[in-house]
Amino acid sequence: MDQADIPSLLSRLSSDEDAMRKMAVFKLQSSINDPAFADLFISSGGLNILRRLIMTTGGNTLAYSLQSLSRLLEVDMGWEIFESSGSGELVERLVELIVTHPLVNILRGAMSILVAIVSHSQSARGAAMRTPGAFGFRALKPAVAVYPQFFEMVVSQLSSADHALCANALMLLNALMRDAISNDKDGGKTGGTVEEWPKFIKRLQDLGVIKAVYILMQSSSLQDLAHPLLEFQALTKVLLKKWRDVAVDLEKPEHRRALKGLHLASAPERKDSASGTTRLEGLVEGNTRKASRKHSPEKWRRLGFETESPTYEFEHTGFLGMMDVTDYVRKQEDTFQKLLMEQSSRPMHQRCPFATASLACTMILYQHFEVEKSDVEDAKSYLVLDGMKNYDKIFRPLLLQWSRLHAASLQTFFRLWKATGAERDDFDKVADLVRILVEQVVGQASRTKDVHDVEEELAEFEYPRLRELQMELLELTFEDEWGQHLHQVRDELKHEALQFVKEQRVRCLLQGAWFPRNIQQKANAGEDAYAVRNGKPQSTLWRYVRLSHNRRFLHYADFDAERDHEPALDELHEKIDLSTVSSVVSNVSASNDDASSTPSTLTAKTPSNTQKSNSTTKITINSYTGSADQKNNCSHNEQAERAILTLMPMTHSLASEWLDGLLMLLNQTPITAETNKLVGLVSDYSLKIRLLNVKLGDDFAAEPGAGAVPSREGLDEDYFYEV
Known part of the structure; x- marks a missing residue:
């Protein structure tokens, strides 16, 4: 459209006749992504007219209006529409459309605009904006308070048959999650309190977002959803890293409640009854037994901690480790109690330390999925994603099943401990076996393999076969580091x-x-x-x-x-x-x-x-x-x-x-x-x-200067070499 036609276009957009407005806004959506045209349109007062169309119209006129504003924001123009008076009503209108409107073309446009609003605060320009609360997660809070079912409706669109709508819904959820997480970096000064992001993430998880994205990631229709799915996968790693970076602190109520719940789930009164530790003082004063249980010298060691100060043992796993162990106990309480009862009948050096094993499984999964490489490394995959037909190398849907994989790995740890007759000194060896098994089963699982099949394979993988696999990996490790020497050793041994x-x-x-x-x-x-x-x-x-x-x-x-x-x-x-x-x-x-x-x-x-x-x-x-x-x-x-x-x-x-x-x-x-x-x-x-005593992570390289023969210069006959 010619820029000279803009006054005529604006006149038709302001017409009272719906047919004329519809035709005008239809032409607008195809021309507004031209920066020169967009600049003249904005300077001529077009934003106010476009805003009025979004607020008052419906049907295709509304759909074309939403599409026009979305394309305008794509060329990084028109942001002032959300900084002027009445911007709150505009955002509320968009949220209302998502909650109440059934038409797909309107839902796509509304979600696309909200994605731009939330993501704008994460850009360089967005960070420099002077209007507080105009963009990001904060801009949506007043409208979401009016329509509390907003998040539920967005999550429900992940199962939509329209791939474009499904992609927009996932991009909106990604933008909301990233904004909530990024605002935590400044201590909540711009986005509320630090505690808000975990609550928001838990709210989305309770609505079933993990299950919905897991199904999408395993589906055969990934062409339109590849980029938002990959971003969700990267965000999952960001969340895991943030939870690990949160130190366990008993001053925080939720941390204190988690540890207390872990202790109570272990049924300490059953242990006292089974071991015959009822004290004489308990007959005199009813609460003495409760107090003695509270101060028991084995209160935490009985649960598999190495000391009676469990908070320090979460140093490497952080709150992520606590989440994993408490989630397992909550879902497998009977199994947990039976395990503790079984272990209590064994000598201390033969007991499998439950808590320490759980933390080890957390770190095994953390390292297996390379969580530390989350954002930067995954972003590089965007560049090659379009040219790839085999998505198995990029998408890892099992990452979304973290809790179930942790529980299966922990059960495998107990099984291998029992099968090998391990003792406390063998803990690292059993952990190595679990690590190898996770690499074998989880690492080689195809994108479409169901998590239930993975759990079964972890539970049924035979120990002799696992040992053979371990020795093969050790030989490959030695082959890489000591190839020539290993061949010589093999010849001698043969x-x-x-x-x-x-x-x-x-x-x-x-x-x-x-x-x-x-x-x-x-x-x-x-x-x-x-x-x-x-x-x-x-x-x-x-x-x-x-x-x-x-x-x-x-x-x-x-x-x-x-x-x-x-x-x-x-x-x-x-x-x-x-x-x-x-x-x-x-x-x-x-x-x-x-x-x-x-x-x-x-x-x-x-x-x-x-x-x-x-x-x-x-x-x-x-x-x-x-x-x-x-x-x-x-x-x-x-x-x-x-x-x-x-x-x-x-x-x-x-x-x-x-x-x-x-x-x-x-x-x-x-x-x-x-x-x-x-x-x-x-x-x-x-x-x-x-x-047998060589670990996969051992460094076989010689230290710099090792093996160098000292010079004999300046030495007489009375000298020696220090070996």
Whole structure:
């Protein structure tokens, strides 16, 4: 619209005919966001006409008028309409429209203007305005007093099907919350008392704003709501930080009431009755028992505090820690009392300190959600939000379920304490496990995952699996800090594990074992010929084999039946010199892939009830045949290799022990999956044992100057190094 048409436009806006006014204000809303046009419109007295339209009209005329004022404020002009006389009536009119009007287009405009009014006090220009109470939360208070259902109506619009209205409602709530919080920084000089912001936040929470925003953040329609939702998430972190910064002070009535409620919820009279501490004085004077309970030396230690001055133990968590512990006790009072009763039956050093555990869970969640990075870091996400299709990396709806996550984490703490048999000195270790579990379950939860599912996963996560996860994280930490040295340690431990397993396998050979003979009569013609030449019978059913004590000979003998006791070494009339063995071959390696993963033990006796097994596992011990002169005159390629002993193990574990035991005796590498798995298991546990007392937060970097060798300059022979 041409600026020369402004007088005509103002004339039509002032017309008594609604149709003419409607057309004029419709054209106004499309032109008023031009600063030059807006400046001339304001200087021509257009604000008064626009204000009159908002106060007196309805329908589309009112909707277009609200939209025009909103666009004017967007270009940072027209603020004087809220500084002139009658501005209070204008704000009250806007609040009235939100409370009473059903039309969406009117509600959107009214909320957009209120967002600008409340947010204006937080800008640089707004801070310098001379009119007190014209902007910010303060500007709305008189109107809200007239329409007390205002906040309820705004919160109800968060479930509106119109995304633009829903976004405006959330932006209004964000502006009100931010203004209430920011006015606390000056001690309430501009916005009332310091206590007002917690009451206002609690009022919004009671109206269901947390639940409504949580549902929006998990919904699939985030395009129009992304920015206000992200701001609400940032404000949630601001609130958590403010509550943590509030020191617990018994001079404040609400703090004193919270601690008193915590003590009373613990049912101290039940503890006195259960422990038989009824005092003789209580029979003489009725209130003596009450006084003694008040001054009990274990009043707060019984609740899990380290001292009898609990206020000092909230130093790191502030009032946030007190809110968490009191909220848990209020919602889980029966569980809380049962826990205290259970813990009171244990020795002091085995009790799980309830209060200290609760404070630890508060700090675990505080660090997990990176609350300290609230405003500045989250604001950077605005720049990349529009170009992102995957909102899971930005939105964290579980942050809004802080209370439930704290309760679930605390329950997990108790469960892990009991599962590990922890004592007071192990408190930090259990806290580390809870921290890892929160990172695993909460940190990896998708945006749409319900908090109930997260609670169940925290409650059902198995301790052995958690320990494995902890060791993996420790190894990754060491990998980052000590990668090269860690590889070297692993190699050394693997060599040690190989020697350990070799000794275990050889001891199985020293123990001896029974092998069935009836199913191997036709197994190897070479061995039969070898047996005939040595005059051995061919009709025996069992063979017993044992390694000699000097580990140089393999003794064996054949028997008609398996004996209940192992034959002595002098009963084994046959023997093989292991120095003459050329190779040991078997099909064990192929069949062992299906074997049980359970490592074999030092005693590997084949059960007698396996006699009827149809095992096809075979171990063949070969040697070069012929005279010594022939062996010396012929190369190994020309020598004939013959089987001198065949063993038919009945189990894969027995086969693995004997095959790899023989190979290791011949200084060869073990080949079965079971032995290799055992080697890996021993080496991994050796490494984990060295990492058990290492925490994820430990600093492994050497101090500056550490390890520097001092100069020898100026030293004589009488010197020493101070280590």
